[in-house]
Amino acid sequence: MTSLTNHQYRLAARPVGLPKPSDWTYTTSETTPPGEGEVLVKTLYLSLDPAMRGWMNEGKSYIEPVGIGDVMRALGVGVVVASADPKLPVGSHVSGMLGVQEYSTQPGRRLQQVDPRLAPLPVYLSVLGMPGMTGYFGLLEVGQPQPGETVVVSGAAGAVGLVVGQVAKLKGCKVVGIAGGADKCRYVVDELGFDSCVDYKAGSVKAQLREQCPQGIDVYFDNVGGDILDDCLTQLALHGRIIICGAISQYNNTTPVKGPANYLSLLVNRGRMQGIVVSDYMKQYGEAVRAMGGWLREGKMRSKEDIVSGIETFPDTLLKLFRGENLGKLVLKVADE
Amino acid sequence: MTSLTNHQYRLAARPVGLPKPSDWTYTTSETTPPGEGEVLVKTLYLSLDPAMRGWMNEGKSYIEPVGIGDVMRALGVGVVVASADPKLPVGSHVSGMLGVQEYSTQPGRRLQQVDPRLAPLPVYLSVLGMPGMTGYFGLLEVGQPQPGETVVVSGAAGAVGLVVGQVAKLKGCKVVGIAGGADKCRYVVDELGFDSCVDYKAGSVKAQLREQCPQGIDVYFDNVGGDILDDCLTQLALHGRIIICGAISQYNNTTPVKGPANYLSLLVNRGRMQGIVVSDYMKQYGEAVRAMGGWLREGKMRSKEDIVSGIETFPDTLLKLFRGENLGKLVLKVADE
Numbered sequence: 001m002t003s004l005t006n007h008q009y010r011l012a013a014r015p016v017g018l019p020k021p022s023d024w025t026y027t028t029s030e031t032t033p034p035g036e037g038e039v040l041v042k043t044l045y046l047s048l049d050p051a052m053r054g055w056m057n058e059g060k061s062y063i064e065p066v067g068i069g070d071v072m073r074a075l076g077v078g079v080v081v082a083s084a085d086p087k088l089p090v091g092s093h094v095s096g097m098l099g100v101q102e103y104s105t106q107p108g109r110r111l112q113q114v115d116p117r118l119a120p121l122p123v124y125l126s127v128l129g130m131p132g133m134t135g136y137f138g139l140l141e142v143g144q145p146q147p148g149e150t151v152v153v154s155g156a157a158g159a160v161g162l163v164v165g166q167v168a169k170l171k172g173c174k175v176v177g178i179a180g181g182a183d184k185c186r187y188v189v190d191e192l193g194f195d196s197c198v199d200y201k202a203g204s205v206k207a208q209l210r211e212q213c214p215q216g217i218d219v220y221f222d223n224v225g226g227d228i229l230d231d232c233l234t235q236l237a238l239h240g241r242i243i244i245c246g247a248i249s250q251y252n253n254t255t256p257v258k259g260p261a262n263y264l265s266l267l268v269n270r271g272r273m274q275g276i277v278v279s280d281y282m283k284q285y286g287e288a289v290r291a292m293g294g295w296l297r298e299g300k301m302r303s304k305e306d307i308v309s310g311i312e313t314f315p316d317t318l319l320k321l322f323r324g325e326n327l328g329k330l331v332l333k334v335a336d337e
Numbered sequence: 338m339t340s341l342t343n344h345q346y347r348l349a350a351r352p353v354g355l356p357k358p359s360d361w362t363y364t365t366s367e368t369t370p371p372g373e374g375e376v377l378v379k380t381l382y383l384s385l386d387p388a389m390r391g392w393m394n395e396g397k398s399y400i401e402p403v404g405i406g407d408v409m410r411a412l413g414v415g416v417v418v419a420s421a422d423p424k425l426p427v428g429s430h431v432s433g434m435l436g437v438q439e440y441s442t443q444p445g446r447r448l449q450q451v452d453p454r455l456a457p458l459p460v461y462l463s464v465l466g467m468p469g470m471t472g473y474f475g476l477l478e479v480g481q482p483q484p485g486e487t488v489v490v491s492g493a494a495g496a497v498g499l500v501v502g503q504v505a506k507l508k509g510c511k512v513v514g515i516a517g518g519a520d521k522c523r524y525v526v527d528e529l530g531f532d533s534c535v536d537y538k539a540g541s542v543k544a545q546l547r548e549q550c551p552q553g554i555d556v557y558f559d560n561v562g563g564d565i566l567d568d569c570l571t572q573l574a575l576h577g578r579i580i581i582c583g584a585i586s587q588y589n590n591t592t593p594v595k596g597p598a599n600y601l602s603l604l605v606n607r608g609r610m611q612g613i614v615v616s617d618y619m620k621q622y623g624e625a626v627r628a629m630g631g632w633l634r635e636g637k638m639r640s641k642e643d644i645v646s647g648i649e650t651f652p653d654t655l656l657k658l659f660r661g662e663n664l665g666k667l668v669l670k671v672a673d674e
Contacts, residue, residue, distance in 0.1 A: 062605050230596070244604045259567070259596030267581045267612035268399050275604035 003030040004081075008071045008101035009314050015056055018252045018322060023056075024072075024315050031103045033082060039108045040082035043098045045307075046332040047075040047125040048318050049159070050223075053251040062277045072100040072314075075130055077114060077121045079337055088113065095124050100314055102334060119296065119303075126159055126329035127292055127303040130278055134245060135163030135221075136288040138276040140171075142243045143219040147172030150213050152232060155223030156197060157184035157304075159329035160245060163292075164221045165194045166301045173219075176212045178205065178228060180324045187327060192302060206231040216240065225250045226258050233262035233271075242266075242273040252322055304328030340367040341418075345408045345438035346651050352393055355589045355659060360393075361409075361652050368440045370419060376445045377419035380435045382644075383669040384412040384462040385655050386496070387560075390588040399614045409437040409651075412467055414451060414458045416674055425450065432461050437651055439671060456633065456640075463666035464500055464629055464640040467615060471582060472500030472558075473625040475613040477508075479580045480556040484509030487550050489569060492560030493534060494521035496666035497582060500629075501558045502531045503638045510556075513549045515542065515565060517661045524664060529639060543568040553577065562587045563595055570599035570608075579603075579610040589659055641665030 005028060012025045034040050055066050055073055066073050076098035080088050085108030088094060094111040098104050114124045126132060138160075145151050151168040155161040156177025165175045165188060177188040177197040185197035198208040205228055209217070216237030222229050225247025232242065250257045266273055281288075295301035306326040308317045311334045320326050342365060349362045371377050392403050392410055403410050413435035417425050422445030425431065431448040435441050451461045463469060475497075482488050488505040492498040493514025502525060505512045514525040514534040522534035535545040542565055546554070553574030559566050562584025569579065587594045603610055618625075632638035643663040645654045648671045657663050 060605070062607075225601075244601070246604070247601055250601075257598045257601060259598035259600055261594045261596035263596055263600070263610070264562075264581070264584055264587075264594060264612075266610060267583070267614065268397070270612050270614055270617060272609060272611040273600070273603060274609040275601075275607050277604065277607055280607060 003033065004103055005029075006031050006101055006103040007311060008099065009311070010071055011056060011066050011068055013068065014058055015053075015252075017254045018319060019053070019056065019315065021315055026312070032105045034084040034105050037085050037107050037109070038105055039080045039085050039088050039092075039094075039111070040103060040105045041078040041094060041096075041098060041111070042081045042337075043076050043078045043102055043104070043334045044337060045077050045122050045125060046098065046100060046311075046314075046334055047129065047131075048321060048330040048332055049075070049130070050246055050248045050251060050321050052318065053322070062279075073097060074100045075125060076334075077124050078104075083108070085109075093121065095129065100311070102311060118293065122305040122307060122329070122331045123296070123303045125331055126305050127163055127296065127301065128289055131159035131329055132163050132292055133281060133285055133288055134276065134278040135160045136167055136292065137278060137281040137284065138243045138245050139164045139167055139219070139221060141281065142274050142276050143221060143241050145171055145173050145219045148174070149218035150174045150176065150215055150237070151219045151221070152176045152178065152209070152213065152217045153221040153223070154178040154228050154232075155246075155248065156188045156194065157327050158223060160223055161221070162188065162192055162302075162304055162328060166192055166295075167292075168219075169193050170295065170300060176209070178224075184327060200228060206234055209235045219243070221245060222247070224248050229260045230262045233260055233265040236265050236269045236271050238269050240269055240271040242271065244273060244275040248322065305331045307331045307333050309333040340370065341440055342366075343368050343438055343440040344648060345436065346648070347408055348393060348403050348405055350405065351395055352390075352589075354591045355656060356390070356393065356652065358652055363649070369442045371421040371442050374422050374444050374446070375442055376417045376422050376425050376429075376431075376448070377440060377442050378415040378431060378433075378435060378448070379418045379674075380413050380415045380439055380441065380648075380671045381674060382414050382459050382462060383435065383437060383648075383651075383671055384466065384468075385658060385667040385669055386412070386467070387583055387585045387588060387658050389655065390659070399616075410434060411437045412462060413671075414461050415441075420445070422446075430458065432466065437648070439648060455630065459642040459644060459666070459668045460633070460640045462668055463496055463642050464633060464638065465626055468496035468666055469500050469629055470618060470622055470625050471613065471615040472497045473504055473629060474615060474618040474621065475580045475582050476501045476504055476556070476558060478618065479611050479613050480558060480578050482508055482510050482556045485511070486555035487511045487513065487552055487574070488556045488558065489513045489515065489546070489550065489554045490558040490560070491515040491565050491569075492583075492585065493525045493531065494664050495560060497560055498558070499525065499529055499639075499641055499665065503529055503632075504629075505556075506530050507632065507637060513546070515561075521664060537565060543571055546572045556580070558582060559584070561585050566597050567599045570597055570602040573602045573606045573608050575606050577606055577608040579608065581610060581612040585659065642668045644668045644670050646670040
């Protein structure tokens, strides 16, 4: 096999605030043939996630930052086009850290095989992928919701939020979403079966929560941080639990992060606030994929992807996340098979 | 028995910031003789606690606020001087909510009998009282420290802090206190056996914590909130736990409470921040009193009270807490037996 032309987005500078075009360089290279145990993967779909903004910062986090000049880290699904790993013959579909590029050569053992006959490929970046695992384990393992309890989730129409809400409903909870705009709110109630939804663009979140959660909030799954976290703390029920999954409202701050001023509600209500990093549950992913795959097949759960085409749109498409423009999991389509 | 003259401090106004003299009225009344099941208690010692500041505010908390015109709520120990409760004959020593007054008539069932032969009476307001129970259950039940882990406690020379640190040492932990001034730091290290102590008045808390907790903080018991909570979040170890017991730095704020800007450390480190209210553990108090009473008798633990005499000093003595002037449990001596 001759080598192929490959294009990449590389991190050119650490962004201040929202990533701007000059924080990226678009480069061209040739693919390298797979060595023993390696495969050459053609990227089909890339997962665009709020967490990517954190990976662009310097400093300690749960994962190493992307280096300046490195290909931007991204999860993706693709197809094997050359193989020196007998477990992944040409034509195998895989998911893994493909990076923002058209092709990658990497050890087969770092990739998971996926089956396009069981679910469309983008779903492996959504409900059956990292956001799905995050919502499933964050809600069930950290939040431990009980039937009849009130579960609130922000970023409700996003990749993680839509999983959290649907799993909570399946577990017998009352589910209130928080999302921006009437369309997203209508979507999570009418299409996903949430009990109600707070539109943070339509008046006081605190007042809407008070009305929609008269018994208080037993579990709050936080994807956004900022004022909404504070509003949920105010409405926390006795022994309430808050899952800290993300803080998209704060990722592009050029001023210090806004800490939750109402955190003493944890004292008054004997509440708990706890972080989740999905990779801690890697050994249990099979359990979640079986459960959610079953619910998808039975029509008890829906996946939702917001697919934008063209690797060249990457810098701008990523910003949709921070503008709150995506409905469902934001996916970048890089190529047809 | 004829009635006795009784003096009280009543809440005159809800304080803005630090309570000032005009927030109190000092009143005189006559005692009422005990009705059936009641006793008349002569107050000997009163417990002055940071939590009292919260009880003076309007609004929802874990306990009703003190009403304007009501006798200020306070724990205390006293002696029964008239009794219509056969379980508590005259001469019995009791602890309970006596209020900031010289005498109180109340149902015997609301009081706990204490034995001055087992421990000096002020100790029943300290290690064997509410602060002791708070430190014991907050640390062990919420913090769940393991031998070899690093436990940090702020307000280390205060009533709760000194219990937390000593119990953590007895459980095999490395213990680092945080206190204000060289005297307090020396006290908790030399007298109480803490491994070291951060003096928050002597330079950067963050830098001192980094030096004294090179493995990070596994358990942080927070009595103070504010910047120190943020500094501890920065140094949190993987799976670290933060016990929110109080926030004395914030109680007299006239501006909004400072939320912990570094709370996303809970995400990065999969940490947990959880509130404690001691009354939730009331059914287990016996267990803690037996354990700590045993340690006191065996010389493995010390109690420490900072005793100020005279009920008329109450408004000013209370402020010692917020000025950080007390070493050990702040107690107001109201009368000799």
